[in-house]
Amino acid sequence: MENQQEEVSSKRKLGLFDGAMLVMGSMIGSGIFIVSADIMRNLGSGYWLIVVWVITGVMTVAAAISYGELSSMFPKAGGQYTYLKETFGKMMGFLYGWGLFAVIQTGTIAAVAVAFGKFTAYLIPALNDAAPIFQSGGYKITWIQILAIVVILLLTYINTKGVEGGKLLQNVFTGSKIVALIGLIILGFLLVKSNFWAENMSYGWGAFNNLKTDTSGNLLKSGWESISGMAILGGIAAAMVGSVFSSVAWENVTFVSGEIENPKKNVVRSMVLGTTAVMILYLLVNFVYLNALNREGIAFAPNDRVAVVVSEQIFGSGIGTIVMAVLVMISTFGCVNGIVLAGARVFQTMAKDGMFFKAALHNNKNGVPAKSLWMQGIWAAVLCLSGQYGNLLDMISFVIVLFYMITVFGVIYLRIKRPDLERPYKTWLYPVTPIIYLLIGAAFCILLLIYKQQYTWPGLIIVLLGVPIYLLINRKKEAANN
Template sequence: MKETAITPARIELSDPSAGSGPGLARELGLLDATMISVGTIIGSGIFIVPASIALYLQFSSLALGVWVVGGLVTLLGALSIAELGAAMPAPGGQFVYLRKAYGPFWGFLYGWTTFTVINTASIATVAVAFATYVGYFVPLGVAGIRVVAIGSIAALTAINCLGVRHGATTQNLLTFLKIGSIFALIGASFLLRGGSFSNFSPVLPTLPVTGLAGPLALAMVAALWAYDGWIEVTYVAGEVKEPQRNIPLSLLYSTVLAALRYLLINFSYIYVLSLGKMSRSELVASDTATVLLGRYGATLVSLAVLVSTLGANNGFILTGARIYYAMAREGLFFDWVSRVHPRFRTPVPSLVVQGVWSALLTLTGTFSQLFTYVIFAGWIFYAMSCGAVLILRRRAAEMPRPYHTWGYPAAPVVFILFAVWLVVSTVIHDPRDAGIGAGIMLTGLPAYYYWSRKKK
């Protein structure tokens, strides 16, 4: 392990406002940065993914084990990316790292794919999930769900336009409520009657290892999807105070906290329901609460889902806009997207264009399928970003690094291998979706040609 502490004076912080005009302000502390990551990791996945894993794996040791392995893999990625975040604390996160390591084209392709589908379709998907659960309390038709979804996107976008402090405070509040509701359900599972340790049977697999390879792979993909969002804080690195210290710590804390909650909540689900019932349940958390609290349990879980999805979307909206802002500053997106509000010190044009596109995707009704097509693309960029740690250690050895990746080079290499495995598995099992996803990514080619020539 290398020394991870270094005096701030050795790092020249990237100035988000380099040039004329107002710039972004460093107003986010360690708590803010950690809550951004925690809030985006734990969204709707904690209520959906456990049922899928229970369907694939009917042995409690394996069903819980994939959450442990998924957490460890995510932690390896977080520890690796933390080195880049501390060394290059500028807005844009992966856009900055990929551009530095591989050239402007790869940085642009990442940003383009994130804007057109990955981040905006995520916002649309989570907004519709939020609106759907609003329908539990207020009857909504298809049109009503879309109106509420778009309204939530508009409201969160407006809050984040008013200042990064406003966005962070909203994130902190929603994330604390989310954490509280999850631990309340965990506590109720063991304090109230309804559960049994007999529900963990069978604990160990009775099938040959070869017969479990396919189900394990599918379960692992689902778990890794649930951990997605761990990297979001790097997009706002230009607004984090003491980023040399706070970026690595926030990535570490948020990943460990998320893994702990995922493991405990799944332990609770199995204790109350059993894997068999989980595999047949469409609403695992709601069914668990109903066993413990009756019909009031489903109501409380619906409220928890509202808070959870709203918190996740606030994080996506807050962080994602910084990517397009960074692209525009490099001349690789619309010039006006690089503007910062002189009073609020936020990238208002970037936030607005992100909100408008997300709302349009919500209206099309195809956002969920689009997201499915490109979900593997996110892991391509994750692998490349961890590869950037290896490349820049050699190519930019002189670059000050206030934090060195723990377990280097094993940490980034193992994460890259997992990412490559996930991408290859997607291509093998869903070649059509992977092909369409690659096609969506390649729409960035003419866009890059246009902006790169315009820049010249």
């Protein structure tokens, strides 16, 4: 027994600071620098841009506070997979784990790594200008995709060398991007040449959209159309696809609960501190956008890169582009590392339950699940080559919120069904906090189902494909037992 305790304590190499850095580093990728353009095109007013980010912030922090109760009850590696399995049974846990491997975790790794490649191309234009390595019809493989794959495989390799290396990398890169974001916020108010705040807020609570496209799907700057009633709600839901996706992955810290010191307390602290800090930073960055650019400047920033245009306003076109490219490269590199580090622990936990490849089960000599890391990395690399990661992520935002809702509902469900379970931490303002998340999440999902079905059914179908796979695995296990 004593040896077991020593082994567990030796595994726990991540403290509260490391956990908070993992939360913040996994959340802050490229989204905050880009998605405000789409939000502005959907709603057309400074007030509504802020409202979307405030709603997203309330959702995110409410979910993190609610997850805290589950993390204290089940302080094991696997996090959300474990919570769903323990609360609703193995099939629900498997469907989440399947979705995580198929697209949620790996698709995020691919998309953020490609964002790293695209911003690297600002500094090395030859990456943009080079002919595709392979092209057949609309499908092509570019050097940017190859760079993304190199980054994924490099970070996977570093994380197979032990938690210490991944932790150090995470802390350095997350610390760097937090400092850089704070710098951007301060300079965005001090050094911009023109102030558009009053103009952007002059539209009040009027909502407008500007989403017309030509036959090729390119946006047309054709003038703003006033929208009202249910159209505003549809616009909010569509706008929130980007803000929600920019604010996920905080739950990654729950995946590594087995390696966190005093997980019953430090996991929830990491989530609440990390999500609150990031959502405040996001809101302040959007204040900078509204201060530095008019609504056309935000809505139609080239390639949606609002932050690049703002940086050019602050530092001038040449230096501003370089400054922002470096910031996004730091941000995306650290984000990929955090997601790579955490995700493999879920697949290892699934393997222990007989729900994933047996090879993912064992740790290497450095005490980390190397084969699980490589499986995750290789599939993410395949998604990079597919060129479909962006579409996959649009589709999966709905499913991510759906799983968040099921998990948050699990807090209420367990309070009713298993009130006797030990709860070292209890959800703050229960049941108000989980109910707030469930109401906002339900409204988001229902509005997407009504107005933006392209964001809903494909992701749902990907996850539901896990049902026959689960039944097949169970049948094989039963046959083996007989």
